[in-house]
Amino acid sequence: MTKPIIIALFNQSGGVAKTTLTQNLGYHLAQKKKQRVLLVDMDPQASLTTFMGLEPDELSESVHSSIIDSKPLPIYSQLIHGMSLVPTDINLAASEMQLASAISREYRLKNALAKVADDYDTILIDCPPSLGLLSIISLTAATHILVPIQCQFKSFKGTELLLNTVAQIHQNTNPSLQFAGFIPTMFDSRTAQESRTVRAIQEQLSSIATVFPPIPKSIAFADASERRVPLALFDKNHPAVSILTKIASSLEKLAVKS
Secondary structure, three states: OOOOEEEEEOOOOOOOOHHHHHHHHHHHHHOOOOOOEEEEEOOOOOHHHHHOOOOHHHOOOOHHHHHHHOOOOOOOOOOEOOEEEEOOOHHHHHHHHHOOOOOOHHHHHHHHHHOOHHHOOEEEEEOOOOOOHHHHHHHHHOOEEEEEEEOOHHHHHOHHHHHHHHHHHHHHOOOOOEEEEEEEEOEOOOOHHHHHHHHHHHHHHOOOOOEOOOOEOOHHHHHHHHOOOOHHHHOOOOHHHHHHHHHHHHHHOOOOOO
């Protein structure tokens, strides 16, 4: 039986469109024939949960119960836009302190996913924008890491810290972790500085993994999130839709190291 691809979307910086990509790439993967997709919200801000149309403060259970109490993953009872979802809420924010002395704490999500992995082809994990324990747990559970990078010099420079973090994860908790690629995000082609940043990302990171075409900056993403739908359902002709489709096709071809 083929193992599922488990992709952690991670960047220690916030505001890089990580959650937007998780939702939209999940949607495009789910549109492909026989692709069973699970989204996991590991960010205590619960933006993915909200974008998917749920109210975090109305949940009876969230991923917190699996991480802390080793309960089965609380997969939402209905498909949302063709995707399954493990939602989260603000309780997850306390988990790092609660796990301070827990045995095998880094493997809590990995173990929880192992119990449902055969039900899915692709699992996307929306990581928090930090280098804390929740990110370590997420990266330990993943087979691949996909890195959104905002097309700003400061965001690009922070990639060195991210690469160091991944190297530590690879050495200590997940030696099989692979890069799925880098996605320049929020790109304004009219800005010379952002164009230079995209070129720098391509030149310096393409030796590590695929650098995908940049996702354009557009208010349509925020409008779609407000409607609680992926961009393709909000505006199917938006130019970013074809880029997202191509990235999803590339992710579908990833393989898990044996």
